[in-house]
Amino acid sequence: MLGNYLPILIFMFITLMMGSVFIILGKLLGPSRPDAEKNSPYECGFEAFEDSRMKFDVRYYLVAILFIIFDLEIAFLFPWAIVLDQIGTFGLASMAIFLGVLVIGFIFEWKKGALEWE
Amino acid sequence: MIGESWIPEFLMPIWEWLHEYVQYTIFSGVKALIILLPLFIVVAYYTYAERKVIGYMQVRKGPNRVGPKGLLQPFADMFKLMFKEIIIPTNSNRYLFIIAPIITFAPAMAAWAVIPFTDTLVFADINAGLLYILAMTSVGVYGVIIAGWASNSKYALLGAMRSAAQIVAYEIAMGFALVGVLMVGGSLNLGEIVAKQSGGIGHWFFIPLLPLFFVYLISGVAETNRAPFDVAEGESEIVAGFHVEYSGMTFAVFFLAEYANMILIAMLCSLLFFGGWLSPVPELAGDSIGWLFGKTAFFMLLLLWFRATFPRYRYDQIMRLGWKVLLPVTIFWLAVEGVAVYFKIGPWFG
Numbered sequence: 001m002l003g004n005y006l007p008i009l010i011f012m013f014i015t016l017m018m019g020s021v022f023i024i025l026g027k028l029l030g031p032s033r034p035d036a037e038k039n040s041p042y043e044c045g046f047e048a049f050e051d052s053r054m055k056f057d058v059r060y061y062l063v064a065i066l067f068i069i070f071d072l073e074i075a076f077l078f079p080w081a082i083v084l085d086q087i088g089t090f091g092l093a094s095m096a097i098f099l100g101v102l103v104i105g106f107i108f109e110w111k112k113g114a115l116e117w118e
Numbered sequence: 119m120i121g122e123s124w125i126p127e128f129l130m131p132i133w134e135w136l137h138e139y140v141q142y143t144i145f146s147g148v149k150a151l152i153i154l155l156p157l158f159i160v161v162a163y164y165t166y167a168e169r170k171v172i173g174y175m176q177v178r179k180g181p182n183r184v185g186p187k188g189l190l191q192p193f194a195d196m197f198k199l200m201f202k203e204i205i206i207p208t209n210s211n212r213y214l215f216i217i218a219p220i221i222t223f224a225p226a227m228a229a230w231a232v233i234p235f236t237d238t239l240v241f242a243d244i245n246a247g248l249l250y251i252l253a254m255t256s257v258g259v260y261g262v263i264i265a266g267w268a269s270n271s272k273y274a275l276l277g278a279m280r281s282a283a284q285i286v287a288y289e290i291a292m293g294f295a296l297v298g299v300l301m302v303g304g305s306l307n308l309g310e311i312v313a314k315q316s317g318g319i320g321h322w323f324f325i326p327l328l329p330l331f332f333v334y335l336i337s338g339v340a341e342t343n344r345a346p347f348d349v350a351e352g353e354s355e356i357v358a359g360f361h362v363e364y365s366g367m368t369f370a371v372f373f374l375a376e377y378a379n380m381i382l383i384a385m386l387c388s389l390l391f392f393g394g395w396l397s398p399v400p401e402l403a404g405d406s407i408g409w410l411f412g413k414t415a416f417f418m419l420l421l422l423w424f425r426a427t428f429p430r431y432r433y434d435q436i437m438r439l440g441w442k443v444l445l446p447v448t449i450f451w452l453a454v455e456g457v458a459v460y461f462k463i464g465p466w467f468g
Contacts, residue, residue, distance in 0.1 A: 007150070011146070023220065040207065056276070063283045078249065099452070
């Protein structure tokens with residue numbers, strides 16, 4: 001059973017190699033004439049006057065947290081969905097309760113404005 | 119498909135001397151290349167098709183100088199990018215900067231390992247195929263974040279944050295749509311999901327799952343950062359988004375990954391919702407790989423068509439669509455589907 005995954009490992013290794021080979025090829029074939037102007041970070045016509053490791057909007061963080069909640073939920077739904085036709089009323093009802101709780105949480109987030117982008 | 123009879127006579131003694139595992143590894147490697155190399159050709163000509171299709175939609179001709187009707191254009195582009203300098207910005211994290219394109223590219227290609235082309239023609243027939251694809255397409259977001267961070271450029275960082283938030287938001291809707299497919303498919307194995315749809319066009323999953331199909335297609339476009347959801351590289355705002363500092367082959371690798379992902383989305387649409395290699399009318403025409411390629415080509419065209427037709431969404435509109443429209447629609451439809459499976463309605467939920 002697990003042996004089925006060996007070809008996938010080989011496949012992944014080949015794709016990793018391909019990506020690396022492309023970049024190494026580019027490095028070998030392309031010229032390399034660095035100068036200070038060329039290597040400075042892109043800026044709209046003036047010199048970069050501050051570091052770009054700056055503060056960014058907290059809403060990105062919020063999106064990440066919401067993502068974790070809902071992605072976990074999907075992870076729970078996957079095995080349930082596959083055996084749905086075998087687990088009958090009990091399976092359907094328990095997932096209905098689970099989804100119900102989540103929908104309440106979702107409505108709460110919505111009303112609190114966690115999903116708003118100005 | 120590939121057998122020992124393919125090996126030339128004079129290499130046979132060496133081959134037999136090799137260990138069984140080494141032989142197996144070589145066979146797998148050759149099979150992997152048989153999938154990957156044609157994929158490269160398709161990716162190359164997809165970029166050409168994109169420029170041609172959008173060109174004709176805008177009443178111009180598109181590329182037509184390199185080779186007959188511009189057919190050699192993708193190769194010209196490739197060689198140009200290969201001979202360009204790879205610029206590594208002064209303040210960047212050098213190693214992360216180089217690794218980021220590879221992290222985006224490798225999973226985008228590796229996802230193809232479990233795609234079945236017919237009921238027998240599949241590289242790795244694992245029973246968690248769909249889960250594997252979901253995992254591989256999720257890893258791509260790391261490449262985006264690492265690229266934006268490692269560049270140490272404001273435009274790249276902003277673009278990366280936007281892209282990552284967008285990809286992550288639409289992955290939720292996409293995951294829910296896939297749960298819907300699993301409920302009727304009853305398996306994570308892509309081959310079995312397609313087999314469940316046999317019996318003509320009336321049995322394909324897009325009929326009972328129509329809302330989920332649209333959700334899947336829309337989130338597929340958003341996942342790949344394509345128009346109309348391409349704010350990450352909205353030229354007028356943040357130049358090229360997370361790959362603004364990338365040049366030459368490092369840029370090309372990002373580009374290849376994006377197009378390979380688009381083709382993957384098109385392929386999955388036809389496998390999960392449109393019966394893959396199954397014929398729409400089995401009485402008239404048999405199942406064949408041609409059907410799969412035809413359906414995939416249609417969805418690939420659709421992705422280009424979107425770009426030529428729709429104006430770009432604003433960022434807040436994108437987030438609103440993902441969280442407030444697609445997510446409620448999928449949850450509602452999952453509830454409907456759960457009841458339908460419970461009462462075994464129609465030919466699909468039996």
